[in-house]
Amino acid sequence: MSEEITVERQTIRDQARAALGNRNLIFVGLMGAGKSVIGRLVAQTLGIPFIDTDAEIESVSRMTIAELFSQYGETEFRALETRVVERLLKHGPRVVSTGGGAFINEATRAQIKQGGLSIWLNADLDTLWDRVNRRDHRPLLKTENPRQTLENLMIQRYPIYAEADLTVMSVNIRKELMANEVLQAIAGLAQEGDTE
Numbered sequence: 001m002s003e004e005i006t007v008e009r010q011t012i013r014d015q016a017r018a019a020l021g022n023r024n025l026i027f028v029g030l031m032g033a034g035k036s037v038i039g040r041l042v043a044q045t046l047g048i049p050f051i052d053t054d055a056e057i058e059s060v061s062r063m064t065i066a067e068l069f070s071q072y073g074e075t076e077f078r079a080l081e082t083r084v085v086e087r088l089l090k091h092g093p094r095v096v097s098t099g100g101g102a103f104i105n106e107a108t109r110a111q112i113k114q115g116g117l118s119i120w121l122n123a124d125l126d127t128l129w130d131r132v133n134r135r136d137h138r139p140l141l142k143t144e145n146p147r148q149t150l151e152n153l154m155i156q157r158y159p160i161y162a163e164a165d166l167t168v169m170s171v172n173i174r175k176e177l178m179a180n181e182v183l184q185a186i187a188g189l190a191q192e193g194d195t196e
């Protein structure tokens, strides 16, 4: 990487870090949007802790998400998710990547809105489908036509994800470049603030 690009990236990282302050950065969006992968990279770049709510739920329950859905049902899973998100957002700054349905649940959405800066990784159907159809561990996609299910979820959920503070398009570029897009969006907030 050229020296110029490295310096530019460091500047964006520093601006994003300053704009975030002590707030949490919370990734929301549909399955396959890249919340876990990009969230982890953004946290590493910013030098702040990373937590994935799905992983945390699996750790506290000692069950996989698929087992939780099949043994207790989605309602119980959502109640657990709300409690876990509430606890994780108590301390900042952290990067918190949520499960795809977290921001859709009213109680959890309220916690996210007041618990930090939310960012929606938006992606088109082909991109998401290409990513999620490689694995079959997602309980909501165990249907006869999972691509159609994913599309239905997009129709239902996208207006709600759009309530996030920031939106970044998730496209198939190198993950470091995607993380940089996220940092740029956060850094841009500080610049908007400067003009007020």
Ligand SMILES: Nc1ncnc2c1ncn2[C@@H]1O[C@H](COP(=O)(O)OP(=O)(O)OP(=O)(O)O)[C@@H](O)[C@H]1O
Binding pocket: 029, 030, 031, 032, 033, 034, 035, 036, 037, 038, 054, 097, 098, 099, 100, 131, 132, 138, 170, 171, 172, 173, 174, 175, 178
């Ligand atoms: N920018 C990208 N380019 C290419 N592949 C990507 C990109 N972002 C994520 N992926 C891939 O897409 C898959 C899903 O990513 P990830 O698990 O981060 O999604 P998620 O939003 O956390 O989904 P879920 O809600 O199911 O947890 C992974 O295999 C990941 O490597």
Ligand SMILES: O=C(O)C1=C[C@@H](O)[C@@H](O)[C@H](O)C1
Binding pocket: 030, 031, 054, 065, 098, 099, 100, 101, 102, 138, 139, 140
């Ligand atoms: O979109 C959803 O509702 C979900 C997404 C996953 O991250 C998991 O949280 C779970 O499979 C539910």
Ligand SMILES: [Mg+2]
Binding pocket: 035, 036, 037, 052, 054, 097, 098, 099
């Ligand atoms: Mg994830």
